[in-house]
Amino acid sequence: MKKVAISIGDLNGIGIQLALENHGKVAKLIDPIYCIDKTMLTQAAKLLNIGIPDNFQTIENVAPSFQIEAGTISKESGRYAYESFNKAVIMADLKKVDAICTLPIHKKSWELAGIQYKGHTDALRDFFDAEAIMMLGCPEMYVALFTEHIPLKEVAPSIKEKELTRFLLDFYKTAKPDRTVAVLGLNPHAGDNGVLGDEEKIISKAIENANAFVSWCGEGTAPYEGPLVPDVAFTPNVRKHYTYYVAMYHDQGLAPLKALHFDEGINVSLNLPILRTSVDHGTAFDIAYKGVKLDSLSYLNAIKYIVDNA
Numbered sequence: 001m002k003k004v005a006i007s008i009g010d011l012n013g014i015g016i017q018l019a020l021e022n023h024g025k026v027a028k029l030i031d032p033i034y035c036i037d038k039t040m041l042t043q044a045a046k047l048l049n050i051g052i053p054d055n056f057q058t059i060e061n062v063a064p065s066f067q068i069e070a071g072t073i074s075k076e077s078g079r080y081a082y083e084s085f086n087k088a089v090i091m092a093d094l095k096k097v098d099a100i101c102t103l104p105i106h107k108k109s110w111e112l113a114g115i116q117y118k119g120h121t122d123a124l125r126d127f128f129d130a131e132a133i134m135m136l137g138c139p140e141m142y143v144a145l146f147t148e149h150i151p152l153k154e155v156a157p158s159i160k161e162k163e164l165t166r167f168l169l170d171f172y173k174t175a176k177p178d179r180t181v182a183v184l185g186l187n188p189h190a191g192d193n194g195v196l197g198d199e200e201k202i203i204s205k206a207i208e209n210a211n212a213f214v215s216w217c218g219e220g221t222a223p224y225e226g227p228l229v230p231d232v233a234f235t236p237n238v239r240k241h242y243t244y245y246v247a248m249y250h251d252q253g254l255a256p257l258k259a260l261h262f263d264e265g266i267n268v269s270l271n272l273p274i275l276r277t278s279v280d281h282g283t284a285f286d287i288a289y290k291g292v293k294l295d296s297l298s299y300l301n302a303i304k305y306i307v308d309n310a
């Protein structure tokens with residue numbers, strides 16, 4: 001069975017409930033090591049009124065203990081979530097585990113804790129000095145993000161031929177798409193022949209470059225198509241032609257993905273020396289520690305992806 005380090009996410013959120021409630025199912029698929037100290041686990045389990053399974057394997061000295069405050073942004077919780085993630089990454093880097101699965105963190109809590117990263121992907125990029133790619137989805141549809149956690153106003157200037165070509169080659173190499181990949185335009189109507197913007201010229205050139213490199217290597221012909229008009233790219237008819245999409249920015253790709261596949265979708269970090277998967281949802285502070293029945297499909301699918309790919 002694969003050994004997997006599970007970082008516990010923001011303890012003021014729903015991650016720990018997901019971990020405890022699904023441990024029985026998860027332990028049938030993998031050998032999980034939860035990156036949480038016994039004291040914090042006991043506190044959370046008591047608040048949730050959930051028993052701790054006998055074989056719930058934890059680690060010690062993750063970070064200083066703190067008082068859990070359900071649904072609250074806090075620097076203590078942010079620090080704990082980050083250290084939990086850090087421990088999981090180190091275990092994977094040292095090959096103590098085969099992969100990591102991350103439960104959700106809160107970005108503001110990380111910021112309050114003085115953490116310079118916007119999320120896990122960003123931190124992994126720095127840790128491994130590698131151009132990690134954020135891909136979310138499920139077997140029906142995967143979306144890779146060319147830009148991710150940056151303000152919208154910075155998206156257009158970030159679209160550069162060399163960087164996008166590199167991204168497309170990295171994505172081809174690590175996602176190993178088995179169908180043609182759709183690359184979205186940036187502007188309304190993909191610029192409408194330059195009437196509404198011209199970043200599509202750069203996108204077209206990067207697609208041309210990536211396709212030429214791939215076919216020059218004898219790997220196949222033209223894995224990429226585009227730039228597609230973004231507002232029709234996810235209509236039912238167009239989706240019949242594609243499983244993989246490359247979006248130019250976060251909400252361009254994740255709004256349609258989460259509208260269609262929020263429950264079952266997962267997050268995978270590609271182009272790294274380790275495998276990391278995650279749920280596609282956040283900390284859900286609005287329902288944390290309230291006895292609400294959670295949807296566990298994303299978490300279970302994130303574990304299953306590791307079983308199939310680690």
Ligand SMILES: NC(=O)c1ccc[n+]([C@@H]2O[C@H](COP(=O)([O-])OP(=O)(O)OC[C@H]3O[C@@H](n4cnc5c(N)ncnc54)[C@H](O)[C@@H]3O)[C@@H](O)[C@H]2O)c1
Binds near residue numbers: 103
């Ligand atoms: N993998 C991650 O670490 C990750 C992923 C996405 C968002 N986030 C972060 O989480 C924080 C909160 O984000 P948000 O409020 O925009 O999104 P969210 O996904 O936390 O919540 C959106 C809605 O979905 C519901 N929901 C989410 N997961 C659920 C589940 N498993 N079962 C039932 N209902 C569920 C919530 O109650 C809420 O109504 C932000 O800081 C965000 O950046 C982290």
Ligand SMILES: N[C@H](C(=O)O)[C@H](O)COP(=O)(O)O
Binds near residue numbers: 118119121278280281
């Ligand atoms: N963009 C992701 C999502 O919406 O699910 C999320 O913020 C997680 O990002 P990291 O994988 O960098 O934590």
